[in-house]
Amino acid sequence: MWKTHSRATIAAVSGALLIGALGTAGPGTSADAKELKVATYLPPTHRIVHLYEELGKELAADSKGDLTLKVYAGGTLGAGPFQQYKRAVEGTADIADICHAFHARVFSKTMMIVLPGVATSATDATNRLWSLPEGMLASDYKQVKNVFTYSVSQSVFTSREKPVHTLADLKGAKVMTPGAAFAPIIAAWGGSPVPMDLNEMFNALSTGVVDMVALPATSLLPPFRLAEISKHTSVGVSGLFNPCGAIMNKESYAALTPSQKAIFDKHTGKTLSLRAAKIFDDWSDEAIKTASMGHKVEVIQLSPDVRKAMFDAAQPVVQKTLAELEKGGMKDAKTVYNAINK
Numbered sequence: 334m335w336k337t338h339s340r341a342t343i344a345a346v347s348g349a350l351l352i353g354a355l356g357t358a359g360p361g362t363s364a365d366a367k368e369l370k371v372a373t374y375l376p377p378t379h380r381i382v383h384l385y386e387e388l389g390k391e392l393a394a395d396s397k398g399d400l401t402l403k404v405y406a407g408g409t410l411g412a413g414p415f416q417q418y419k420r421a422v423e424g425t426a427d428i429a430d431i432c433h434a435f436h437a438r439v440f441s442k443t444m445m446i447v448l449p450g451v452a453t454s455a456t457d458a459t460n461r462l463w464s465l466p467e468g469m470l471a472s473d474y475k476q477v478k479n480v481f482t483y484s485v486s487q488s489v490f491t492s493r494e495k496p497v498h499t500l501a502d503l504k505g506a507k508v509m510t511p512g513a514a515f516a517p518i519i520a521a522w523g524g525s526p527v528p529m530d531l532n533e534m535f536n537a538l539s540t541g542v543v544d545m546v547a548l549p550a551t552s553l554l555p556p557f558r559l560a561e562i563s564k565h566t567s568v569g570v571s572g573l574f575n576p577c578g579a580i581m582n583k584e585s586y587a588a589l590t591p592s593q594k595a596i597f598d599k600h601t602g603k604t605l606s607l608r609a610a611k612i613f614d615d616w617s618d619e620a621i622k623t624a625s626m627g628h629k630v631e632v633i634q635l636s637p638d639v640r641k642a643m644f645d646a647a648q649p650v651v652q653k654t655l656a657e658l659e660k661g662g663m664k665d666a667k668t669v670y671n672a673i674n675k
Contacts, residue, residue, distance in 0.1 A: 363399055365590050366398065367589060368402070368403055369400070369428055369585065370403055370405060370410065370426045370427045371385055371402050371405065371426060371428040371430065372408075372409075372410035372421075372425065372428070372430065373406055374408045374413060374417070374430070375430060379406075381612065382404060384608060384609055384612065385402060386404065388600055388601075388605065389401060389404070391600050392596060392597065395600070399590075399592075400589070400593045405426070410425060410426050411425060414432060414435045417429040417430065417431045417436070418477070418580065421580045421582050422476050422477060424582045424585065427581060427582050428480055428579050428580070428581045428582075430577075431577065431579065432576070432577040433576040433578070434511070434512045434514050434576075437514055440576070441473065442470050442472065442473050442669050443462065443470060444576065445669055445673055446458050446462060446484055446576050447514045447515070447518075447572060447574060447576075448518070448572050448647070448650075448651050448670065449518065449571035449643060449644045449651060450571065450572055450670075450673060452484075452487075452572075453487070454486070454487065455484045455487070455613040455614045456610045456611060456614055458484035458576075458610070459607055462484070462576070462606075463606060463607075465669070466672065469665070476583070477580040478581040478583055479602075480580060480581050480601050480605070481601050481602060482576055482577075482578035483605075483606040483607070484574040484610060485551075485575045485613045486549040486550060486551065486574075486614055487549065487572075487617075488549055488573035489548070489549065489550050489567060490547060490565075490566065490570070491538075491546045491550075491552065491553065491563045492544055492545035492563060492565050493538060493539070493544070493562060495544050496567065496633055497567040497635075498567070498633055498635070500522055500639060500642045500646060501523070503519075505525065506544040507524070507545075508524040508525065508526055508527060508543065508545050509528075509529045509534050509537060509538065509543040510528050510529070510547050511529075511531060511547075511575070512528055513528055515528075516528055518647050521646050521649065522647065529543070531548075531557065534546055534548075534559075535557060535559065538563070549575075550566065550568065550618075550621050550624075551617055551620050553620040553621070553624040553630065554616075554623060560620075560629065563624075565630065565631045565633060566621070566624065567635055568632065568633070569634055569635035569636075569639075569640055570643055571641075572643075572644075572647065578606065
């Protein structure tokens with residue numbers, strides 16, 4: 334049965350954001366009303382958390398209060414990003430906010446957007462994932478429902494002293510990467526990958542433990558603040574996109590009424606994915622513009638020739654990755670990669 338929430342009750346929910354208040358009480362509600370729990374490790378101020386807030390309001394408005402979201406930000410349904418898949422599968426949360434790289438073996442097809450290819454923006458990369466033939470990514474989502482999948486903006490090379498103008502400039506450079514997925518690509522380009530926790534990179538870059546960081550341009554702004562200690566950032570590499578999104582417990586989705594499913598599907602999927610991608614594209618543009626004001630950070634636009642050189646240099650890694658996936662049972666690995674990059 335639907336429950337209304339007093340101010341005191343809401344305040345008592347530590348770390349939770351009550352979303353979709355519009356229509357959550359009153360004559361519009363019914364015995365079938367559903368409140369879906371969303372688990373995210375992102376802080377309440379993050380722009381993607383704000384997107385969930387907007388989604389909640391839209392679901393509540395369309396359903397007249399029969400379908401709402403409650404977002405538990407900052408890991409209040411379980412700390413850290415690495416157990417998000419498990420939380421969705423087991424139903425600790427109805428919906429879990431994820432970055433696919435933390436569950437790379439599960440989402441091995443989706444993760445192909447990381448490999449050097451032809452995508453040039455978060456929106457472009459996201460469109461490419463959603464333009465694949467229906468069912469091509471189904472094996473990644475056997476145990477969960479794909480709520481939405483987008484790519485964050487492409488990584489850039491941000492450095493204190495060593496600018497990157499050509500592929501040769503990466504030779505021997507110690508490059509911080511956010512995880513293992515980027516490491517073989519950086520190595521193919523001549524760099525020395527240093528996988529590292531995001532919370533350690535500011536000190537690592539400022540003290541010279543690493544020469545540069547491979548992360549989206551958003552890292553130039555708070556909370557990571559790399560613009561404060563950097564002189565150069567190079568944009569326009571090949572690949573190094575990072576897919577994120579949300580997955581849903583299958584039983585939670587099955588429990589929705591046909592009307593609720595229709596409303597939920599209308600506002601999620603590709604539509605929500607492109608909204609998230611635009612957030613990151615705009616955020617990266619803002620970060621680059623802000624960081625370069627007063628010539629504080631030099632923005633280097635890599636040429637098409639350099640981008641092509643990166644693509645070519647990474648092909649042994651790409652082909653090895655695809656061969657290993659095929660050997661492991663994914664017979665259509667090359668077909669998926671080629672479809673993403675056609």
